[in-house]
Amino acid sequence: MPDSSSLLLTPDPGVHDGTSRYTRREFIKRVIATGAVASAATYVYGGLSGCSRKAKLAGGVERLVSLNVNGQVRRVDVLPQETLAMTLRYKLGLTGTKLGCDRAECGACTVLIDDVSHYSCSTLTHSVRARKIMTIEGLAGLNGELHPVQQAFVDELGPQCGFCTPGQVMAAVALLKQNPKPTREEARMAMSGNLCRCGAYDNYLNAVMRAAGG
């Protein structure tokens, strides 16, 4: 087992700009703050998105890594082929990230990685070590106060069935981080990677524009 803390603390050239690196002191504080290391044995899981029981497949060896999720460092055993969506949902208990297609078509699994929206169903967990991952669960404040985008989605009655909503919210948050004052046309282009079969697009767009203060 490699020293996972060294993995976390070593910038990954090419995928990581170094801005989210922790000092060793911060890291230790955060590990203490987050309590127990996530148990990978809880829901060993596999199949469609390629995460499986230990050593069942050739090269299928889990490695203990640390992930920065919603501002907390979470230690978790991860298979080489494991996707971030599966790690979040089945190992970290973060089921707000939904799997609608598991193949980068629908956007229900959208999370932020270093403030940029990504489909977590098509992101290997190992590729995001030492990067900042933000899921829908990380948006609201400590006392449950909604993020302005979430509040706007409530105010505009954005969701219908709600299954795509976490992904829509994350896509909107990512957009407004990059472009705080988008036009409606810019907003819909930015949101267009997120499907909604209920067709709540108009309400979602209203919510994005409301969150942008326009």
Next chain:
Amino acid sequence: MTYKLIGKDFTPHDVVAKVTGQAKYAEDFRADGMVFCRLLLSPMPHARVRSIDASEALKMEGVFGILTPDDVTPQPDPLPPLLAKEPLYVGAPILAVAAADETTAQDAIEKIKVDLEPLPFTVDPLQSLFPGGPNARSDGNVGMVFPPPSPVPSVPLQTLKWSAADFAKASEGQLPLGKAAEEWTYGDVEAGFAKAKLVIDETFVTSSISHHSMEPRSCLTYWQNGKCFVHGSSQSHTFIIPQLAQYIGIKPEDVVLIAEYCGGGFGSKGNAYPVMAIPALMSKKLGKPVMMRISRAEEYFVGFGRSGFQGRIKLGFRADGRLLAADVFIVQDGGAHTGFWDYRSAGDAVSLVYQPLAMRWRGVPVYTNTPTRTAQRGPGYNQTICAVEPLIDRAARELGIDRLQMRLINDPQNGSKFGEKQRQVSSCFLKDALTQGAARFKWEEKKKLSGQRNGSKVTGVAVAQSYHPAGFFGFDGLVRITPDGKLHIHTGVGNLGTFSHSGTARIAAEVLKCDWDNCILERGDSRKHLPWNLGQFGSNTSFTMSRTNYVAAMDAVGKLKEIAAKDLGGKAEDYDIDGTKVFAKSNPSKSLTYAAAAQRAIDLGGKYSGKEMPEDINPITKASVTALAGTGLIGVAKDNLPVAGAPSAFVAAFIQIELDLETGQHRILDYVAVADCGTVIHPRGLETQIKGGAAQGFGMACLEHLVYDPQNGLPATVGLHQAKPATYLDMPLEMHAEGVDKPDPSSPLGTKGVGEPPLGAAGAALLCAISDALGGHVFNRTPVSPDMIVNFTAGRAQSHKPLQVNTF
């Protein structure tokens, strides 16, 4: 009529959970010791399983067990089986394997030897009707069978072949009119055509399309103390329990369904579906909780679809535009098993929306080796509207009549009759919707833009309308006032995303004059003791469960007054309520709070506390009342209210598009839709239904399709990017939606449904606008894809034949 809650916007209680990720859908649950299940799917469109050898698979470490067709509850043919001995389409589940994880389960499936005997197949209904053509099923090619006690009339399973003479003009693109399986007529159709100034006779094709629910129908199931706990994806709650129990092979009272959220259904999760029971049976066999995740690709096999049509319609118009006669013939692609009667709805749609003075309808539901069909948002009505509305425009052009006027001339109104039995609508304000929408859209100004060129782009402007029946009745309502003064509204309405679980519950609060903040909605979990309600489908919730909540609340009001009379003297009718207390009309200070009355109800027992209950309520409601008895004042009743006709919902839609003749792409510039849905319960909820329905309508018109390879029966549309539901970029940048807001007399507060007609109106409006931009050309096909537009403008032949189905 001024209401306290009805017609007012509110924030439904589940919205915050939906935007924070706290809303738990079926696959978000975990159970200790949970194992995973995968399905082995048929690789062939029609085959017989000769043998299954799972010995190698069962030896694998981590594999716990297998379910074969012999292990599951048998279903009578031609209903869809849980697991198939004779798979009838590519993707039909044959067996299931449970293992410690999905990869192991899938690896085990690869090791199972299934010996399949290939059988004849077809993916085209007309091919099956051709003399000597293949039958999709070994037991026939035509049928619509609903075994008793289903009240839906059946067409017996049969083999039906048309003659070669019938097909004489099929090569020219004309639908053969062979023997129908069902038909009806009213009036003298031939005389109508003889008198007509203009007769249109067109063949059309509408594609089958998938439901594409964003949440695949994954399911977690376990057993405790003889009860089967199902975390499933369902757009209904109590309604599905009898069917689910039948699939599992247990009594309804032994099913505990947890389905607080449903990630979309659109008809495909209206009732229990066969694969929903696989984890239950596997869990029973293994003694372990079983999670079965359904993948997006599998959703295209086990997730149902809307039936496509090959149809022919003949319309005869008087010079003034009045429709004198209509003759409709529908060949329905029914999928492999009993599906849905879309083809019947086609007749009702034409009859009601256009009010022909005489009409004949004929239909043939044909089985094909494609996935099982079921109702999809406006089944039959919306395909038909999309086929007919462009033809109404064509007639208007040929007769020199404004397209809006053409509709107003023919439209139904209060008292109008329709269909074989000439039933009367309970109310119809479609003309109001059209005039209201025309004013908002500025039809008179906008229509002048029709055909205007801007470089390669042409403006198209159109109006369209649609209909769906919206009125089941006879279900139960259940409310409860507890000694803390809270009103608990128990509802079996699902959470499809319409917020009608709350919208209709507010009827009960309105009747009891309660503050909404003082109400607790009990829903989503059998353990909350829910009443027998209709499923959340068919544009029915607003009508059906407004009535059930009304009768339950009225029962509670009566009991409050009776308790007050018992304690404070006088008669029940001497008392009134104000939302927190029941008081003497003559002396309002003589009163009893709801909280005190609830405690008195518990003390009194009998009907007041639910110890006794009405005889006529459903056993599911009875069980819920029994469980709740003694916890408060129980209001419970069956909806025995009168019905003043056939409740019917209508939508009028107006659209402006820009069509690029060089690329075939369109852009929607303006969209206005107005619903005749009776009293509006929740204005913002109504808007979301109209706008969301429009997204699906635009998809049906120009994007969505199911494609099958006719040579091998293989599906080519097993992904969202292939089957193409609409995205943000297919929508107008802004849309407008509103209601007519005129009450329907069949519902105590005037509500009727809304969910389905927004789809058809939007789809038809877009098709009509494309036709308008092309100078009136009608493609007689959905979806109309950009290449069809480019071919047309270039004067090239289309790449499909007129009757061809399942094309790209």
